[in-house]
Amino acid sequence: MKILIYFGHPAQYLFLKETMRRLQKKDIDIKIIIKSKDILETLLQNDKQNYINILPVKRGHSSFSIVSSLIKRIFSIYYHTKKFKPSLMIGTDASIAIVGKLFQIHRITITEDDYDVIKMLAQLTYPLTQSILCPNVCDVGKWSYKKVGYDGYMKLGYLHPNIFKKNKLSIKKYKLPNQYALIRLAKLTAYHDKGIAGIDAQLLDDIIVALEKDSYQVFISSESTIQQKYEPYLLQINPSNMHQVLAHSSLFISDSQSMSVEAALLGIPSIRISSFAGKISVLEELEHKYKLTFGINPNYPEMIISKLNQLMSNKDLQTQFKNRQTKLFSDKIDVTAFLAWFLEHYPNSRKTLLNSPHYLAKFK
Secondary structure, eight states, X not given: OEEEEEESSHHHHHHHHHHHHHHHHTTOEEEEEEEOOTTHHHHHHHTTOOOEEEEOSOOOSSHHHHHHHHHHHHHHHHHHHHHHOOSEEEESSHHHHHHHHHHTOEEEEEOOSOTTTSHHHHHHHTTTOSEEEEETTOOOGGGGGGEEEESSOTTHHHHSTTTOOOOGGGGGGGOOOSSEEEEEEOXXXXXXXXXXXXXXXXXXXXXXXHHHHTTOEEEEEESSOOOGGGGGGBOOOOGGXXXXXXXXXXXXXXXXXXXXXXXXXXXXXXXXXXXXXXXXXXXXHHHHTSOOOEEEOTTOHHHHHHHHHHHHHOTTHHHHHHHHHHHHHHHSOOHHHHHHHHHHTTTHHHHHHHHOXXXXXXXX
16 A cells, blocks of 8 residues: 655644554555645654655745645646555645546545635635545535544644653753743744734733743744744744643643644643634634633733633642543544554545444544
């Protein structure tokens, strides 16, 4: 069996990292294709993965740049597909669905976003893909007949307790204090981030003041260059250690949807500040069913600081969140074990799930 996988974001690689290792142990040949995005290439290099970067120069943010980048990906993936001759193609990108359709190769679109959040990408991808692999809670619009849902989240592919082990020794070299808060600032430049607001400078100042007043040491992780006055707060670590740093933090504040999910799964109290608050099914479930995160629109800064003070004043906060995390894990499957089975036996695995949805319980 030969599988071609395209990664356009670090979280996508982390999602399938352990699954790929298990499949390769069974002599399944995997070709990894990527584009430059944040720390994606660094993670692959740290793991000594073989890969091909088809877009080493990051694209611009204009509509022209987005369209031209997609066209380049289609032609590049077409070339590598013709050469590699995979029996299965996997990715979130429309290029995988388009090229897979042209070659009549089995293709799977992986996602954790609702249709309304990624509408343009979905309209390009879903008509041509065969399977939309996503958490049960996700809404894929009128393409629900292509949906293969599972009881979990993409980030459980690398943060499930069967995979991720909290290890203080891995971050001992950074000499972090016992109590610290981590602030993550996202770029918000993806096409679906258009018109989305996050943490501005004034709100960031107010958050830092509130945290330091309560004796928290503050660290900032930013996707973009930040103002000079914030440089003393910058987190200086190997990107591969980010989840250990997050797992040992006391509070997490961010305008990143992705890292807010990660914090919730690690049992870290978090406030996500974004116009997306109330709109993303995965985060809505984590907030309202499991109470592991709190989403607030940036238009309400007083509410944000109030929630932050409320969390800091709760002396049982860490215990409460660990109990909520335990409840979540009891409800969800081992996503990696499921993925390894699903991909190895595809397309028969898809038929199994459609005929017997309760088969998923095998992976709890």
